[in-house]
Amino acid sequence: MTIIANAPYDFTSNDRQEDFRGAMLVYVGWARHMMFASPYCWPLPPDMPFGALVEGPMAQAFAQHPDWEQADWSTATWTRNGEPFTPDLSKSLADNGLSHKDSLMFTTPGLDGIGGMGF
Amino acid sequence: MSEVKSTVFLCLQANDETRGVIEAIERDNEHASFDYQPGMVRITAPGTLTVRRETVEEEVGREFDLQELHINMISLSGHVDEDDDALVLSWDR
Amino acid sequence: MDIAVTKKKLGLKERYALMTRGLGWEPTYQSVDDVFPMDSFEGIKIHDWDAWEDPFRLTMDAYWKYQAEKERKLYAILDAFAQGNGHLTLSDARYINTVKLFINGLAPLEYMSHRGFAHIGRQFRGVGPRVACMMQSLDEMRHAQTQVHAISNYNRYYDGMANFRHHHTYLPYLQVPRSFFEDAASGGPFEFITAIGFAFEYVLTNLVFVPFISGAAYNGDMGAMTFGFSAQSDEARHMTLGLEVIKFMLEQDPDNLPIVQKWLNKWTWRGVRVLTLVAMMQDYMLPKRVMSWAEAWEIYFEENCGALFRDLARYGIVMPPCVEQVRKERDHLSHMAWCQFYQARGTNNFHVWLPSKEDMDWLSAKYPETFDQYYRPRFEYWAKMEEEGTPFEAATPPQQCQVCQIPTIFPVAGDPLTRAEHSCTHDGERFHFCSQWCQEIFEDEPEKYVQAKLGAHELYKGNLFGDADPTAEDFDPMAAAMAFLKLTPEDSGLHSDSRDAANFDLWRGLAKANEA
Ligand SMILES: [Fe+2]
Ligand SMILES: [Fe+2]
Numbered sequence: 012m013t014i015i016a017n018a019p020y021d022f023t024s025n026d027r028q029e030d031f032r033g034a035m036l037v038y039v040g041w042a043r044h045m046m047f048a049s050p051y052c053w054p055l056p057p058d059m060p061f062g063a064l065v066e067g068p069m070a071q072a073f074a075q076h077p078d079w080e081q082a083d084w085s086t087a088t089w090t091r092n093g094e095p096f097t098p099d100l101s102k103s104l105a106d107n108g109l110s111h112k113d114s115l116m117f118t119t120p121g122l123d124g125i126g127g128m129g130f
Numbered sequence: 131m132s133e134v135k136s137t138v139f140l141c142l143q144a145n146d147e148t149r150g151v152i153e154a155i156e157r158d159n160e161h162a163s164f165d166y167q168p169g170m171v172r173i174t175a176p177g178t179l180t181v182r183r184e185t186v187e188e189e190v191g192r193e194f195d196l197q198e199l200h201i202n203m204i205s206l207s208g209h210v211d212e213d214d215d216a217l218v219l220s221w222d223r
Numbered sequence: 224m225d226i227a228v229t230k231k232k233l234g235l236k237e238r239y240a241l242m243t244r245g246l247g248w249e250p251t252y253q254s255v256d257d258v259f260p261m262d263s264f265e266g267i268k269i270h271d272w273d274a275w276e277d278p279f280r281l282t283m284d285a286y287w288k289y290q291a292e293k294e295r296k297l298y299a300i301l302d303a304f305a306q307g308n309g310h311l312t313l314s315d316a317r318y319i320n321t322v323k324l325f326i327n328g329l330a331p332l333e334y335m336s337h338r339g340f341a342h343i344g345r346q347f348r349g350v351g352p353r354v355a356c357m358m359q360s361l362d363e364m365r366h367a368q369t370q371v372h373a374i375s376n377y378n379r380y381y382d383g384m385a386n387f388r389h390h391h392t393y394l395p396y397l398q399v400p401r402s403f404f405e406d407a408a409s410g411g412p413f414e415f416i417t418a419i420g421f422a423f424e425y426v427l428t429n430l431v432f433v434p435f436i437s438g439a440a441y442n443g444d445m446g447a448m449t450f451g452f453s454a455q456s457d458e459a460r461h462m463t464l465g466l467e468v469i470k471f472m473l474e475q476d477p478d479n480l481p482i483v484q485k486w487l488n489k490w491t492w493r494g495v496r497v498l499t500l501v502a503m504m505q506d507y508m509l510p511k512r513v514m515s516w517a518e519a520w521e522i523y524f525e526e527n528c529g530a531l532f533r534d535l536a537r538y539g540i541v542m543p544p545c546v547e548q549v550r551k552e553r554d555h556l557s558h559m560a561w562c563q564f565y566q567a568r569g570t571n572n573f574h575v576w577l578p579s580k581e582d583m584d585w586l587s588a589k590y591p592e593t594f595d596q597y598y599r600p601r602f603e604y605w606a607k608m609e610e611e612g613t614p615f616e617a618a619t620p621p622q623q624c625q626v627c628q629i630p631t632i633f634p635v636a637g638d639p640l641t642r643a644e645h646s647c648t649h650d651g652e653r654f655h656f657c658s659q660w661c662q663e664i665f666e667d668e669p670e671k672y673v674q675a676k677l678g679a680h681e682l683y684k685g686n687l688f689g690d691a692d693p694t695a696e697d698f699d700p701m702a703a704a705m706a707f708l709k710l711t712p713e714d715s716g717l718h719s720d721s722r723d724a725a726n727f728d729l730w731r732g733l734a735k736a737n738e739a
Contacts, residue, residue, distance in 0.1 A: 012666065012667045012668065013668070013669075013670065014668040014669075014670045014671055015264065015265060015266065015411075016264070017260070017261060017264035017411065020670055021670075022670060022673070022674050023673075024649075024650065024652050024673040024674070025673065025674050025675060025676055025677075025680070026652070026673075026677070026680045026684075027652065030684050031683060031684060032684075032685070034683070036680065036683065038622040038655070040622070040642055042641070042642070043640060045601070045634075045639075045640060045642075046601065046604075046615070047566075047617070048559070048562050048563040048566055048567075048617070048621065048630060048632045049563070049621040049622055049630040049631045049632045049642075050621070050622040050631060050642070051617070051619035051620065051621060051622065052619065052620050052621060052622050052623075052679040052680075052683075053619065053683075054683040068619070071618060071619070072617070072618060072619040075613075075615055075616075090644075092644070092646050092653065093644045093646070110653065111652070111653070112652065112653040112654070112655070113653060114622065114644065114646060114653075114655055116642070116644065125600065125604050126600065128597075128600055129640035130597075130600060130601055130604070130640075136529070136530035136533055136534070137526060137530065138530075139527070141433060141455075143452050143456075167434075167437045167513060168437045168438070168440040168441040168448075168513060169436070169437055169440035169441075169448050169452065170433070170437055170440075170452065172433075197281065197285055197289065198289070200279075200281070200289045200293075200456060200459075200460070201289055201292050201293055201296070201456065202456065203456050203459045204432070204433060204452050204455045204456060204459070205428075205429055205432070205433055205455055205458060205459050205462075206459045206462075206463075207527050207530060207531070208530070209278065209534075210278035210279060210463050211278060212235065212278060212279060212280060213234070213235050213236060214234055214235045221530055221533070221534050
């Protein structure tokens, strides 16, 4: 559908990638770890290696959880915008095919939150 | 026709000015129930609720304009039908 | 000889007819469509504006009389409350944080409502609704003023209120209520009155002003109780106006039905999402509680909106489909919200705390299906982290819903441990939503919602740095953002660490004892 207005209605999006001075927005959430109330949001350089996202911003956000240091990245599974996704940690975000404002969710098999309660 | 009988309600501040009004409502609406909460009273009734000017005047002992209700009315539900003699809340039209 | 003529006093209905419709006129040198250019583009067809009748039949002279009376009563109590150091009679210093949410989140909406009704009071071509909208516009101005006035008594002593206008415009969490109102105000006059008359007045204000303000009274806040009930006495008239407009549209032309149904679906959901804040106030922020959010929901939504939708069924209106999800979220809403605000406490302008053992027992009694299973363990774990000196706090901004702007905290309905993920692309750009319902609202008018200013994105674009120079060597982005947001360390964080808590205890101690 398109908006019904009483005059020409033409506005650009407020969050185009070019507005972020070379960065792209990426969101990451951790499945079965509801301690983190929502996925988080970062502006990242597209040439950043995926592994650097894990060791840098993600570690900073998620390491307060005791499961973080046990996470095994060789068995972790990912989705991107709800679809299965297999990142190569040595390649850049762009070479992994990530686009501006993609939302990632990762699952760490065997780790099910505090007391196995999904938290 | 729906199976569920809808209730109407009227919330009034519970204060000196509304005491007589609440008593009048009680007299005219046997089917109504009165739930006192801090600072207020919530009057609910299945179908319809009537505030009659004459009864209020008897209770407060003076002339009463039903629009004075606006001062102490907190909330209501149902369709409103107001004239000089009565304010009626109801879902049946 | 003159015959004495007793002039019969006019009845309410005659007086109303003369003082509203009798004040209108037919334009002669301009077409009616040119005089009222905005009440037709939304597609709503009105054939007979004279069929409109305001059920309350309030005329301007009576309006002034009763509103003046309300003001006299209000200010007498406010003065007494301030003169008697009423803030020290509160049940607990934590209560003051609800007052902060009120002044920051709600009072500015009253002002936006004033502007909105002034606008549509000019735009409807029917005289009856124009007069009613003008009165509502004046009421809303009164609400904004009395709330600011009443709460200024708290602002003299406590943090988090002084910058309420600035915070309402920029602080990310306050964009939830603000964007709700801007969404409504940027619709046409019929959508605005449906949004505000139905979702805001009928659903939202009943839940804010009735159980919540009764709770304020219970916690010793005479000031809030008085402005709350005083404002709500106008809302009774407002919701009647809103519902009357909805019925009027449906009666005037069957083509209006799909438009009205679409608006009811949208604004039920928009209203419910804003109510997340109210749910949290009721279950977590009132030290003494009158009723739980779930109980208030049953009375004011299930019972009251149920009755409304049963009544509107005669026109073909059905209960909005989102209500199914709302019911599933009922016993989760306040808990999820408090978990979010607890961990994002560095960017709030009010204080948070973990519920005490006693609070948690009350919550598990009120929410037997959800609290002990899902939320008690979280609060207990976080309490342990606080005790160990490593309190849990989110360091990174959240992903937000493009429509309601709430962080995407909501799980899949019926599956509380799986985060809901909803997204779509528009014009090559991806957008995220808290729910299917916000996504549907977006997809209906994407051109509108792509303009949303989401807090995290604004920060990352550098729009929250004010005059600071991001290229300077010692540039600290968080410090610059806090300075621009006018958010001080005293405004945010844990209640137990706050200056407010310390001052309240000190002053209350002084009020109760004489110095040796
Ligand atoms: Fe208002
Ligand atoms: Fe949303």
